[in-house]
Amino acid sequence: MYNFDFVKPSTVEEAVAALQDDEAQPLSGGQTLIPSMKQRLNAPGTLVSLLGIEALKGISSADGVLTIGGVTNHATVAAEAGAYPALAALAAQIGDPAVRNRGTIGGSLANNDPAACYPAAALASGATIVTNSREIAVDDFFQGMFTTDLEEGEIITSVKFPIPEVASYQKFEQPASRFALTGVFVTKYADGVRVAITGASEEGVFRWAEAEEALTANFSADALAALAVPSNAMITDLHGTAEYRAHLCKVMTGRAVAAAH
Template sequence: MYAFDIERPTRLTDAVKLLSDATDSQPLGGGQTLIPALKARLAAPERLVCLSAVDEIKGICTADDGALCIGGGTCHADVAAGAGAYPALASLAANIGDPAVRNRGTIGGSLANNDPSSCYPAAVLGSGATVVTTNRKIAADDFFEGMFTTSLEEGEIITEVRFPVPEKANYQKFEQPASRFALVGVFVAKYADGVRVAVTGASEDGVFRWSEAEAALSSDFSAGAVEGLSLSGDGMISDMHGSGDYRAHLVGVLTRRAVAAAG
């Protein structure tokens, strides 16, 4: 790692102030991705602004409209334990990384990083959630802008994510056996006004919605409804773990499994 300064504010306003001054600063969530990136010298900020002491962006609650609100600084283990109102989301959080990683990594950090193989983007896009930041509210459909890219601006911090709770939902992750990241992951959520299907791990553009499957499932929520649908391998990630065609095939398989498991 290159040398940097580290600040550990306890108030959100102080964190925002630090991130907006002249020093080249980067926010540090749980660090489970950023610290390995710093070690590999893939990131080299002059200063890190550590968010782990900002208690006001941690915790889980239910809003008046029934949405499940999760603070951006909430770690995966706390979501796994505390998001019982949205079981598919709690289960997704319970299967990220390993227990020690889940005690540090945060939902806000994961979303801001938007790793093309991470789990949370699928839940956020698949639920049509709202990402609340220090500046504004961003609809999930406007938040993800491709691999490791989001609509967040410099110094903008994710304070909360609001998930409308679906009637039924399920997340299926096909793990890359060494890293445990999603080789492909599919999140299916059925709402009164339709079904959303979000896919992570597959596309070179990061998480995306599979609109054909959404249309088919909205009229018939059964695994059979998506039986004949398939995606092209073009634009899918192709690497030593699997070809683009293989990933495209997995999307179909996992979507059917998710629908079946959602019941």
């Protein structure tokens, strides 16, 4: 580790002001940032902790929408997001107790790790990402591996999840990291089905449009029988080949549909 300044504002306005420094970086749960700093892959001059901003914590539900504060940790989502059971179940599967009690939903979405769970939930839910300056439709938010539509100094203040009729998240877990080797979040709304896949693609989280169309017409795992995810853009690493991950996309989607029923 190396020397850096640390500030812990108590309001969003104070945090945004502190982030105007070119060397400043926001710190939420720190589950990715701190290890990268220890490895000297990241070297911010100032860490601006968001954990002291009480307005960014908590969960509420109204008019069919679940709203989660940006620095709400995974353990709280698992315990208190009962209005959206599939989302609560997803949060309960993230990492281990230490990670779940430190990591935050806003930090996960802002980092956009290609194997993280929350991006699949947000994308499948048609969520809205609320920042200190605007609201971003989730289909515009994720822009590739570790890349989002967030601008410098912009922070996620909350996330709005429309609650679906039924939903399920199925994760084929990499046992050492507990990240998703491939994870699929399926939601069914009155106007159709959304399918989001994480952990598989070199581009990060993505929607499987062909499965969405088939499942909107027939919400059954049988509707996937003739479909296949191309393997050309899938990840190949020591845990699995591109072809294996492409196969898992279909398998985990079928399991998610069956579980949602």
